[in-house]
Amino acid sequence: MNDKLIDRLCIIGVGLIGGSLASALREAGAVGEVVGCGRDPAHLQQAVQLGVIDRYEIDPAAAVAGADVVVLAVPLGAMQKQMAQIAPVLGPQTILTDVGSAKGSVVRAADAVFETLPVGFVPGHPIAGNEKSGVEAAYPGLFRARRVILTPLPTSSAEAVTRVSAMWEACGAHVVEMDVAHHDEVLAATSHLPHMLAYALVDTLARMDDSREIFDFAAGGFRDFTRIASSNPDMWHDICLANHDALVKMLEAFSDDLRMLADAVRRADSEFLKQTFIRAKQARDAFCDE
């Protein structure tokens, strides 16, 4: 026993998020040993060489042995399988959390795997990341001044919530709590819908006859607008399925609004256009300072 926040941390899925979490905790002196787990030994070896993890295991059951905190940082589509592999060996007091961008699907996966949800299970989601992926993109500052949403369950112990909060605060993040369904609605609005729009826009243009020329004339605004379309396609596939209901609802709400705006353009409705643009500019200027 020493005075570290976490004696042994197990990160299952050592990519941008998992790797940055390990690096941040290490930089903060908040962790003793970091054990990585994943499918690809070469990738994990690279994580060891980068100093992100101390050692690794390919078998999740072996990786979690003796860990006081286990973080699932795998794609949403892989959560249930990983949980099933660690469930039989997870200590009764072990802290289990995840970093998935949708929380309802993670809770459903846990419900399917565990007979009773562990008291140490506290779903979480750091609102951080960028269009890059992989451990080579990981860095300790990724979560600094970012929000982390925890969605504690009725089964989560107060101590587990406190420890997961402390872990993220050690990375410089601000932790807030939210219920699962509300998290999924908020993220559908602020992240999942915008990604769909960026992907759809780039794809629409890419399939036009003169797409090469079109992209040639794209200016800075277009680069900013479409940056999120460079995100990992597999990850976003998983998010679409995992947060299905909330995303469908947002896509419908947005499509209705876009249809109204397109109709206003079609009939050259000056008043409608001006009011919409003014409202949007005011809202954006109020919440973003750049």
Add this chain to the structure above:
Amino acid sequence: MNDKLIDRLCIIGVGLIGGSLASALREAGAVGEVVGCGRDPAHLQQAVQLGVIDRYEIDPAAAVAGADVVVLAVPLGAMQKQMAQIAPVLGPQTILTDVGSAKGSVVRAADAVFETLPVGFVPGHPIAGNEKSGVEAAYPGLFRARRVILTPLPTSSAEAVTRVSAMWEACGAHVVEMDVAHHDEVLAATSHLPHMLAYALVDTLARMDDSREIFDFAAGGFRDFTRIASSNPDMWHDICLANHDALVKMLEAFSDDLRMLADAVRRADSEFLKQTFIRAKQARDAFCDE
């Protein structure tokens, strides 16, 4: 007579674009005198104090007197009125160009004003700018390494095209030529449609019950994605009307594609989602290096 590229430049509309053009030409030593023109003396006085223009006139006819190059840098909705005011006094060899984001409407305005289009008239569009506006945001580097599209008309003299090109090249821009209709299609795709999507998205979220909280949880990707929704509402109103036909066409193409994507999310069509995201990521990675 001296060896400047332009002896007397008249900028009608001294905002971000007009002001930056004047500053860039001055920095390049390419202009003798810069005369500004606008409606608001206080604003023009500020432009003088900032060193952007040498002097100003409120009356466009007085402003263009003796100028060898006249640049219309007013909103698209004001083009025709400005042209009507300068038409009677414009010298037969004076170069006349503009910076409007749509070109068909500028040509229609000129057709309505001039009995015969002046040989010096060469419509243009610098692909530069940001979400800011006003002369206080102007700076000489705005056009450096950016594209400027000229859309010469059958009536434009070769000499006029050469001089307008040289003016933009002196600002560090790359000049390309395109026909009017094609310009308007390309810009509808790369700029006008994305602005509509950003405005519509922010407005959709702003009108939700928990909008304050939603914006609180918006991360960096959302900031980038919605930056263009902080653009000038009046300017974008004008662009919607000016590039009406091309924009309506793009809105329809995008709405069809978005409906297909939303349907794929609804029925959890893994293959469709993955293929769309992969195509979009490949396209974006290919044309943008960041």
